[in-house]
Amino acid sequence: MRSELDMIVGGVRPLERPEAHTIEAPGKSGEGTFTGELTKALGEVDKLQVDADQQAKMVAEGGGNLHEMSLALEKADISMRLAMKVRNKLVDAYNEIMRMSV
Amino acid sequence: MKLFDTTLARLERSLDVRLARHNVLSANVANVDTPGYTAKDVDFKAAMAAASPGTGASAESMTLAGTEGDSIGAGAVGTTGHAADIPLMNAAGSSPSMDGNQVDLDRTMVSLAENGMQYGASARAAGKKLAILRYVSSDGNG
Amino acid sequence: MDFFTALRVSGSGLSAERTRVNLASSNLANAETTRGPDGQPYKRLDPVFQAVAMEGANATPGAPGEKPMGVEVSQVVADQTPGKRVYSPGHPDADADGFVTFPNVNPVNEVVNLLSASRGYEANATAVETLKQMAQRGLDISR
Numbered sequence: 001m002r003s004e005l006d007m008i009v010g011g012v013r014p015l016e017r018p019e020a021h022t023i024e025a026p027g028k029s030g031e032g033t034f035t036g037e038l039t040k041a042l043g044e045v046d047k048l049q050v051d052a053d054q055q056a057k058m059v060a061e062g063g064g065n066l067h068e069m070s071l072a073l074e075k076a077d078i079s080m081r082l083a084m085k086v087r088n089k090l091v092d093a094y095n096e097i098m099r100m101s102v
Numbered sequence: 103m104k105l106f107d108t109t110l111a112r113l114e115r116s117l118d119v120r121l122a123r124h125n126v127l128s129a130n131v132a133n134v135d136t137p138g139y140t141a142k143d144v145d146f147k148a149a150m151a152a153a154s155p156g157t158g159a160s161a162e163s164m165t166l167a168g169t170e171g172d173s174i175g176a177g178a179v180g181t182t183g184h185a186a187d188i189p190l191m192n193a194a195g196s197s198p199s200m201d202g203n204q205v206d207l208d209r210t211m212v213s214l215a216e217n218g219m220q221y222g223a224s225a226r227a228a229g230k231k232l233a234i235l236r237y238v239s240s241d242g243n244g
Numbered sequence: 245m246d247f248f249t250a251l252r253v254s255g256s257g258l259s260a261e262r263t264r265v266n267l268a269s270s271n272l273a274n275a276e277t278t279r280g281p282d283g284q285p286y287k288r289l290d291p292v293f294q295a296v297a298m299e300g301a302n303a304t305p306g307a308p309g310e311k312p313m314g315v316e317v318s319q320v321v322a323d324q325t326p327g328k329r330v331y332s333p334g335h336p337d338a339d340a341d342g343f344v345t346f347p348n349v350n351p352v353n354e355v356v357n358l359l360s361a362s363r364g365y366e367a368n369a370t371a372v373e374t375l376k377q378m379a380q381r382g383l384d385i386s387r
Contacts, residue, residue: 049234053109056227059220060109060116062146066223066247067382073230074386080234084242208262212255212372216248219379226383 041086045079052076105235112150113228119149120221122188127214130193130205137201141193141210149188249312250375252298256314257368263317264291264361268354275349278337285337286347287322288354294318323348 055072058064123144133139193204267289277286295313325348333342 052231053107056224056231057109057112059223059227060112061150062116062220063246064223066219066379067385069223069227070383070385073227077230077234077237077386080238081242084238088242206259208258209255212251212258215372215376216251219248219376223379223383226386230386 042083045083048072048076048079110228110231113224113231115150116224117221117228119144119146119188120217120224122149123217124214124221126190127210127217130210131207131214134203134205134207134210136203139203139205141205142190143193143213145189145191152187152189247379249298251372253312253314254368254371254375256296256298256316258365258372260291260293260315260317261361261365261368265358265365267291267320268357268361271349271354272351272358275347275351275354277347278335278344285327285345286349287324287327288347288349290321290323291317292319292321 052069052072052075055064055069059066059069123146126142126144130139130141130143193206193210271288274280274286280286293315294317296316297311298314327346327348329343329345331342332338332344335344338344
């Protein structure tokens with residue numbers, strides 16, 4: 001009986017540890033901080049706006065690609081709306097905190 | 103940093119030039135049976151390069167009051183208004199027909215279609231840019 | 245890739261087909277003309293179509309021979325086959341032997357050319373319409 005128990009216990013493999021997700025301690029305002037991520041995201045929104053501007057300019061000058069321009073404009077619009085929503089949420093959160101009585 | 107940047111200025115300019123070109127091409131179509139009529143077109147690149155009104159007209163101005171032969175309703179195809187600095191050129195036409203008329207109806211209609219599409223594209227782009235600005239300026243509330 | 249090269253190509257096609265219709269009509273109208281402006285019987289006219297490169301087609305990738313090409317009527321040639329000679333001594337244009345030379349126009353051929361040119365014209369016009377719709381859809385992406 002003991003040997004059978006041993007077999008059963010031995011047959012159960014230890015739980016495999018998933019790949020440990022290394023969480024680095026973030027720097028002051030580099031990668032990994034909230035500020036860093038926010039800045040990077042705003043940079044991408046800005047890049048989309050510049051892209052849309054360039055496409056619109058190309059179409060205005062008489063060349064350009066109509067559907068590329070439409071897509072660039074739409075991306076710029078959507079990303080800006082999302083950024084605005086995030087900004088509004090941040091402002092609301094700030095106000096909420098300021099309202100808390102200490 | 104300006105609120106309404108150069109891109110918007112270029113789009114506005116392109117809308118002006120496209121409208122002027124539409125008028126010119128429509129005048130060509132109206133005069134398709136006029137003896138001795140020379141087809142005209144707008145030199146688009148030159149018109150876009152002439153940045154703003156008042157830089158001085160380079161070539162003929164926009165008034166198309168009938169000077170060619172006996173055009174139908176001589177004054178009717180004249181245009182007035184903003185576009186005093188949009189240079190015209192003679193349209194690259196086909197060989198003139200027996201009565202000296204140089205309007206190639208097919209190419210003119212195709213150019214009208216192209217011009218209309220470009221106008222729509224510029225208008226859409228300008229509208230969209232302004233919509234984004236409006237959205238942001240109203241705190242994300244439309 | 246240039247959106248509007250296709251429009252210019254179709255425009256050149258429309259223009260060329262229209263020329264073809266004009267020439268076929270001219271041939272039909274002058275099927276019995278025994279005396280032209282030069283005193284000779286009318287000779288039927290043929291357009292010569294030639295593929296030309298469209299300006300603005302440089303944006304499309306590919307070797308020069310593989311870019312979209314427009315069409316133009318490079319020249320109009322008079323068909324030199326002699327017309328049929330009919331014996332008609334009383335005719336004002338009869339020659340010394342009493343024969344009159346009629347134009348080398350076969351009305352059946354000319355009508356076939358006319359129909360073919362008109363189909364070509366419709367096809368080009370359809371291409372233009374299709375491009376317009378495509379452009380509109382492309383713009384509609386942005387509402």
